[in-house]
Amino acid sequence: xxxxxxxxxxxxxxxxxxxxxxxxxxxxxxxxxxxxxxxxxxxxxxxxxxxxxxxxxxxxxxxxxxxxxxxxxxxxxxxxxxxxxxxxxxxxxxxxxxxxxxxxxxxxxxxxxxxxxxxxxxxxxxxxxxxxxxxxxxxxxxxxxxxxxxxxxxxxxxxxxxxxxxxxxxxxxxxxxxxxxxxxxxxxxxxxxxxxxxxxxxxxxxxxxxxxxxxxxxxxxxxxxxxxxxxxxxxxxxxxxxxxxxxxxxxxxxxxxxxxxxxxxxxxxxxxxxxxxxxxxxxxxxxxxxxxxxxxxxxxxxxxxxxxxxx
Numbered sequence: 001x002x003x004x005x006x007x008x009x010x011x012x013x014x015x016x017x018x019x020x021x022x023x024x025x026x027x028x029x030x031x032x033x034x035x036x037x038x039x040x041x042x043x044x045x046x047x048x049x050x051x052x053x054x055x056x057x058x059x060x061x062x063x064x065x066x067x068x069x070x071x072x073x074x075x076x077x078x079x080x081x082x083x084x085x086x087x088x089x090x091x092x093x094x095x096x097x098x099x100x101x102x103x104x105x106x107x108x109x110x111x112x113x114x115x116x117x118x119x120x121x122x123x124x125x126x127x128x129x130x131x132x133x134x135x136x137x138x139x140x141x142x143x144x145x146x147x148x149x150x151x152x153x154x155x156x157x158x159x160x161x162x163x164x165x166x167x168x169x170x171x172x173x174x175x176x177x178x179x180x181x182x183x184x185x186x187x188x189x190x191x192x193x194x195x196x197x198x199x200x201x202x203x204x205x206x207x208x209x210x211x212x213x214x215x216x217x218x219x220x221x222x223x224x225x226x227x228x229x230x231x232x233x234x235x236x237x238x239x240x241x242x243x244x245x246x247x248x249x250x251x252x253x254x255x256x257x258x259x260x261x262x263x264x265x266x267x268x269x270x271x272x273x274x275x276x277x278x279x280x281x282x283x284x285x286x287x288x289x290x291x292x293x294x295x296x297x298x299x300x301x302x303x304x305x306x307x308x309x310x311x
Contacts, residue, residue, distance in 0.1 A: 173214025197228030
């Protein structure tokens with residue numbers, strides 16, 4: 001596999017020599033050049049003189065593991081984009097810890113080496129190519145697109161979920177350029193700028209509601225090797241709308257609890273105006289009944305006419 005005109009190099013760090021050998025062979029079959037080490041600190045030295053295309057490191061190392069390396073790399077501006085993939089024993093908690101530390105992905109090491117190697121290849125290709133902004137997607141590449149002015153994002157998300165669709169939902173709304181990956185109706189991965197996972201989904205929904213306009217395109221069949229979204233779409237949408245409501249209320253001049261009072265005042269004013277109009281109508285009706293309105297006009301007109309004839 002070639003990246004930037006040279007073979008893609010993987011730095012594999014694992015204390016289990018037998019596992020590292022099997023995984024190294026699988027990575028080579030995928031076209032990678034592989035360098036192995038049993039010491040995580042070796043990665044910090046290697047990136048200074050011969051940086052790899054990606055680092056694949058175990059999370060169960062004694063002195064320094066993938067999470068420690070991630071924190072160090074992300075603190076260095078030169079290495080913030082270097083892909084770092086954690087190898088662990090599975091579990092949602094371990095997955096979240098890896099992503100919070102700054103790892104690009106987390107793979108269960110209990111999988112077969114061939115599957116892990118193929119997964120690593122997809123991750124590196126994805127990082128190298130990047131996610132295409134919506135403006136760069138050809139209309140022929142998608143069969144579902146629309147404007148967020150006419151369809152709200154939450155409605156589109158619910159529609160894709162209920163239809164059990166698989167693909168990538170590209171979103172552009174204001175400064176938001178994001179993507180949500182669906183697998184059989186479930187959101188598996190989300191990315192928006194530096195954000196990913198659950199946090200990215202909430203951020204995307206809030207920004208789209210705030211912008212009130214934008215475009216979306218759903219590319220059927222597009223998949224992501226990463227799985228960063230752990231909660232359901234419904235829970236994330238509810239949290240996003242709650243946070244949006246709270247931020248809107250905090251920016252308003254009057255607190256949210258005054259809203260019922262303002263509505264009550266407006267209702268009272270409208271009701272008072274209605275009562276006043278009704279009273280005026282009743283008075284007019286009474287005058288008509290008494291003959292006051294009917295006779296007043298002609299009487300006055302007659303007096304004016306008599307005055308004119310006398311003059």
